Amino acid sequence: MTRILLPTKLSLLLGVTAFLLPPLQVAQSDSTGSLKPFVGTWKGTCADGAEFVVLKLIQSGNEMAGTVSIANMNGANGQCVTVMDPPTKEHAMKIHDAQLRDRALAFKGAGQTGFELSVVSDDQATLKFLGTPVESNPWKLKRTK
Secondary structure: OOOOOHHHHHHHHHHEEEEHOOOOOOEOOOOOOOOHHHHHEEEEEEOOOOEEEEEOOOOOOOOOEEEEEEEEEEOOOOOOEEEEEEHHHHEEOOOEEEEEEEEEEEEOOOOOOEEEEEEEEEOOOEEEEEEOOOOOOOEEEEEEH
C-alpha cells in the first residue's frame, strides 16, 4: 500500500485550485482608460429628497481610490424612504481592493463590506451593496462632479 504524504496532497490541491480559479483582475486602467467612466462623485437621493449615499472615486495613477458614505435611513429592502442621519465625511469608509469585473467596479469599504458600481450612462449608475437586499435592488446614483 502506497502512502502519500500530507504536504504532497496539499501541494497537489493548491496547484489544481490555482489552475481552476479565474485570474484576479486589479482595478487598473488599461490603454483604453477603463477606469475613467467610474471616476467622480456619485450621490443617491432618498424618497424624501435628502442625500443618503455619497461615493467619491479618484483615479490615482493606474489605480482607483476613494470613499463611500452611507446615511442612517429608513426603508424596506435597503431602499431609502427617509434619512435619519445624512452621510458625512467623518463616517466615510475608504475603499480598497477595487477590481474591474466585466463592466462593473467591485470594491470593499470597512472590513469586508462589498459594493459593486455599474455605470449606466455618463451621469447615472447603480450601486449594489453586496450581501444585503440592495444587492438585488441596487441604489440609483447620479454623478455630480
